[in-house]
Amino acid sequence: MTKSRLRFLGQSWLFWLAVCMVFLVVQWVMMPRMTEFRRTAWIVFPCIMAIICLGLNLIYGFNGQFSLGQWGFYAIGAYTAALITYHWAERISYPVQGIILRVPPLLQKLIPMAEITLFHFDAGKSLVLFIALLAGAVLAAVVSLGFGYIVLLRLGSDYFGIATLGFTVIVQVLIINSDQVIPETKGARGMVGIPQMTSFFWAFLFLILTIVIIRNIIYSSVGRAIISVREDEVAAQAMGIDVLKYKTVSFVIGSFLAGLAGGLYAHLYAFLSPGYFSFVRSFDPLIIIVFGGLGNMTGTLIATFLWAISLEGMRIWLPQGFEAWRFVVYPIALLLIMLLRQEGLMGRVELGFLRAPKWPVPKTLLREMKPQAAPVGAGNPQPAEDK
Amino acid sequence: MTASMDERPVVLDIKGLSKNFGGRLTASGYEGGLWAVRDFDLTVCEGELVGLIGPNGAGKTTVFNMINALIPVTSGQITFYGKNLVGLPPHAITQAGIGRTFQNIRLFPRLTVLDNVRIAYHPHAGYGLFHAMVQNGLFEQRERELTEKAQELLALFNLLDRQDEIASNLPYGEQRRVEIARALAAQPKLLLLDEPAAGMNPREVHGLMDLIHFIRDKFKLTIVLIEHQMRVVMGICEWITVMDFGQVIARGTADEVSNNPRVIEAYLGKAGRRV
Numbered sequence: 001m002t003k004s005r006l007r008f009l010g011q012s013w014l015f016w017l018a019v020c021m022v023f024l025v026v027q028w029v030m031m032p033r034m035t036e037f038r039r040t041a042w043i044v045f046p047c048i049m050a051i052i053c054l055g056l057n058l059i060y061g062f063n064g065q066f067s068l069g070q071w072g073f074y075a076i077g078a079y080t081a082a083l084i085t086y087h088w089a090e091r092i093s094y095p096v097q098g099i100i101l102r103v104p105p106l107l108q109k110l111i112p113m114a115e116i117t118l119f120h121f122d123a124g125k126s127l128v129l130f131i132a133l134l135a136g137a138v139l140a141a142v143v144s145l146g147f148g149y150i151v152l153l154r155l156g157s158d159y160f161g162i163a164t165l166g167f168t169v170i171v172q173v174l175i176i177n178s179d180q181v182i183p184e185t186k187g188a189r190g191m192v193g194i195p196q197m198t199s200f201f202w203a204f205l206f207l208i209l210t211i212v213i214i215r216n217i218i219y220s221s222v223g224r225a226i227i228s229v230r231e232d233e234v235a236a237q238a239m240g241i242d243v244l245k246y247k248t249v250s251f252v253i254g255s256f257l258a259g260l261a262g263g264l265y266a267h268l269y270a271f272l273s274p275g276y277f278s279f280v281r282s283f284d285p286l287i288i289i290v291f292g293g294l295g296n297m298t299g300t301l302i303a304t305f306l307w308a309i310s311l312e313g314m315r316i317w318l319p320q321g322f323e324a325w326r327f328v329v330y331p332i333a334l335l336l337i338m339l340l341r342q343e344g345l346m347g348r349v350e351l352g353f354l355r356a357p358k359w360p361v362p363k364t365l366l367r368e369m370k371p372q373a374a375p376v377g378a379g380n381p382q383p384a385e386d387k
Numbered sequence: 388m389t390a391s392m393d394e395r396p397v398v399l400d401i402k403g404l405s406k407n408f409g410g411r412l413t414a415s416g417y418e419g420g421l422w423a424v425r426d427f428d429l430t431v432c433e434g435e436l437v438g439l440i441g442p443n444g445a446g447k448t449t450v451f452n453m454i455n456a457l458i459p460v461t462s463g464q465i466t467f468y469g470k471n472l473v474g475l476p477p478h479a480i481t482q483a484g485i486g487r488t489f490q491n492i493r494l495f496p497r498l499t500v501l502d503n504v505r506i507a508y509h510p511h512a513g514y515g516l517f518h519a520m521v522q523n524g525l526f527e528q529r530e531r532e533l534t535e536k537a538q539e540l541l542a543l544f545n546l547l548d549r550q551d552e553i554a555s556n557l558p559y560g561e562q563r564r565v566e567i568a569r570a571l572a573a574q575p576k577l578l579l580l581d582e583p584a585a586g587m588n589p590r591e592v593h594g595l596m597d598l599i600h601f602i603r604d605k606f607k608l609t610i611v612l613i614e615h616q617m618r619v620v621m622g623i624c625e626w627i628t629v630m631d632f633g634q635v636i637a638r639g640t641a642d643e644v645s646n647n648p649r650v651i652e653a654y655l656g657k658a659g660r661r662v
Contacts, residue, residue: 010522213520220519220526221505221512221533224498228506231495238455238489240481240510240573249516348497359501359534361550365542 009212015353023204028111031200038312039200040268046308047203048264049288051210053300055257056285058214061295062223063250064230066157069164070258071282072171073144077136077259078277079175079185082194082266084132086184089195094124129197133206133263140259141252148251154244168279175274190273191266198267206264210257215297215354217253226250230295287330291337293344298351303344395432396468398577398609399454402428404463406449406633417461423449425633427463429611431577436603436610438624440617440644442653446633447613448490451579455487456480467577482510486575488566490582490613496555500546500565503554504537507572537572543605544568560591567598571606578602580612584619592616596623617654621645629653 006013031039052074059067098120103111147167155163179187186192217223225246228236237243266272288307292299307330314326337345350356404427410420424446431437439447452458454465456477465472472480481487486507495503512533518526541547544564549557554565563583570578583599584592600623603610614620620627621641629637629644631653637644644650 007522009520010526216520216522217516220522220530221509221514222516222519224502224506225509227498227502228495228509231497232493234457235489235493235495236506237457237477238481238487238493239507239569240478241506242476242478359538359550361538361547362535365538365547 009209010216011212011353019208023201026204027200028113028116032112041312042309044198044200044203044268045265046305047200047207048198048261048268049285049308050207050301050304051264052258052261053285053288053292053304054210054214054297055254055261057289057292057295057297057300058217058226058250058257059254060286061289061293061300062218062230063226063247064157065247065251066161067164067251067254068161068279068282068286069144069147069167070254070285071277071279072164072168073140073255073258074262074265075168075171075175075277076140076143077133077262078266078272079136079178079191079262080139080259081129081132081136081263082191082272083182083184084135085128085195085197085267086191086193088128088132089125089197092124092128093122094127095122096120125195125197129195129202129267133202133260136263136266137256137259140262141256144255145248145252148255149244149248165279165282168277168282172274172277172279175277185272188274190271190275192271194266194270194272196267196270198264203264203268206260210260211297211301211354218297219357222246222249227295287334289344291334291345293346293348296344296346296348296350297354298349299344299346302346395434397430398433398435398468399429399431399611400464400466401430401450401454402464404428404450404453404465405461406446406453406458407461422633424453427630427633427635429628429635431609431611433609434603434607435626436599436612436624438620438627439611439613439630440615440620440627441630441636443615445615445630445653447615447630448581449633450630451487451581451611451613454480454485454579478510481573481575484574484576485579486570486573486577487579488563488570488581488583490585492559492562492566494554494562494566494569496553498554499551500541500554500557501534501537501550503565504540504569504572505533507569508533508537511574540568540572559586563587563595564598567602571602575608577609577611580610582613582615584614584616592619595619599623617645 008016026043031043034042052070056067056070059065059070096119099118100115100120101118102115103113108114151163175185176188178185179189184191184193218227225236225241226249228239228241229243229246233243284307288303289300291307292301292303310329311326314329315323318325341347404424405422406424407417407420407422410417410422412418427446427450429437429439429450439450441447449458453460454472456472456475460473463473467480467483467485470483472483475483495506498506513529514526518529538547538550541550544567546561546564546568549561554562557565567580567583580599584595587595596619599610599612602608612620612624624641627637627639627641627644628635629647629650631649636649636653637647639647
């Protein structure tokens with residue numbers, strides 16, 4: 001395997017160039033053609049949802065721990081990040097004057113704008129947002145480490161699911177009553193006054209980093225240890241894998257990502273309502289990853305976008321007065337996929353760079369291949385011989 | 388037995404090992420319940436191939452599970468090269484150098500053969516979560532080394548052409564070999580084989596015996612083997628311990644054990660003496 005030297009996070013410069021191209025196409029070609037509402041609902045929000053879903057997929061899909069607590073960590077991340085930017089984003093400002101390019105008339109068929117700006121942003125505010133997102137994610141990770149290591153992960157998988165569901169409920173109750181300690185959250189009335197700063201850039205940046213890092217973890221020895229816990233806990237222990245450690249590792253990483261997604265969500269609509277963080281909603285990421293295929297990153301990504309696009313899209317596609325039927329369509333879709341394709345949409349098939357790296361048999365070994373070890377029979381399953 | 392024990396270091400030393408299921412702990416010890424294993428002693432020296440035999444339900448697998456800490460010990464001592472094992476978590480025991488296979492094959496069913504073996508190399512991978520995330524040069528190098536080691540091991544077991552197959556799709560005999568290869572990848576000094584011949588026909592059993600001898604010499608292993616078919620153990624084990632109803636009923640070489648009246652009784656019942 002020869003790879004170019006120019007690499008970042010294990011991916012070649014070609015990969016990152018392609019990522020930039022995708023970003024620019026969406027930013028300049030697709031988004032200007034959409035209404036503000038659809039831009040948010042069809043592009044930015046699914047990016048955020050994909051982050052939490054990839055985190056949950058690591059916990060449930062790869063590690064086999066059935067968690068309903070991600071929604072609670074999402075809430076923790078959202079409120080933490082919102083509180084930081086609420087106080088600091090207005091105070092720190094350091095605008096950067098970027099480049100403004102005129103779009104030639106010929107190109108305006110493709111890019112429907114008179115002029116486009118590059119590197120035109122407020123560095124101070126962006127730094128505050130970045131720190132706020134990180135703080136929300138880290139707090140969610142710390143809480144998940146405490147809860148996970150001390151209580152949750154010592155429980156068996158089903159009990160773990162119920163305990164994490166309880167966690168989400170607790171977080172929501174705490175948020176509803178939080179205005180007694182932190183008046184800014186306004187408790188049950190919902191938090192207002194959060195700066196609206198989550199642009200497509202931020203959501204896309206964190207989504208790409210999440211995808212690449214999750215992919216890197218999965219195709220490493222750490223990832224194999226995580227997967228082995230799902231496959232057979234007893235055998236994993238007997239192979240020297242610290243099962244509790246790897247349950248905690250995946251749970252904390254998943255919760256970090258949930259917290260990060262929460263912070264992005266808080267700055268998307270600039271409004272946080274405790275009702276949104278109800279445990280009923282915690283099933284959304286679960287539905288997405290089951291639909292996409294447990295333990296499948298490509299499937300999770302596709303399912304997230306399908307889910308988000310159809311959620312808003314069905315308002316348009318369904319006839320007038322049938323909007324409420326959206327929530328009938330989802331369970332039916334889930335049932336159909338369970339009946340027709342139990343492995344989920346993608347099953348074991350990963351696409352593009354998410355595919356497992358191939359390790360071809362070294363030529364030196366191929367040449368040496370000869371029956372050194374005594375082969376055990378013809379290899380066909382044989383009925384047990386009676387004693 | 389004594390002659391060899393004096394020369395070679397003791398690998399595994401088990402004293403007074405007991406396991407009670409469902410009993411009640413009182414001031415005078417356990418009351419009621421079932422003693423799956425009671426006062427079990429075993430000493431294994433370096434390089435030996437020891438057989439642990441007995442009828443179904445004699446407590447053989449329970450002993451293995453206690454050595455591996457998959458179930459907690461009720462009482463007794465287990466030392467490995469002089470180091471106490473009781474109270475350690477299972478992964479620490481494997482990392483100390485005890486590998487095992489299972490009676491009903493426990494491969495990671497949905498992973499490839501190569502990944503099954505590479506998982507066992509994990510404690511020796513030499514890089515952590517951070518290197519895995521950023522995939523720098525160190526990761527690249529270690530991952531390649533690890534994979535090549537796994538492939539060499541697979542080549543040794545004639546499984547190299549199967550490396551990308553999903554483990555559960557392999558035929559039974561090959562799954563057994565993958566399991567043994569995986570146990571060896573954990574780099575054990577002592578290998579516990581739990582009924583490796585289960586479900587094999589006589590020809591396969593013969594091949595298995597050769598394989599066990601081969602890996603013992605190649606990897607300089609000490610092996611403890613569970614079996615309930617007498618003829619398998621008689622062929623390959625130097626020392627045999629016979630269990631019945633949780634207790635040791637006989638020890639010795641294959642010939643000594645097979646002529647022991649208590650062993651015959653355990654296997655064939657009292658009438659067996661007349662046969």
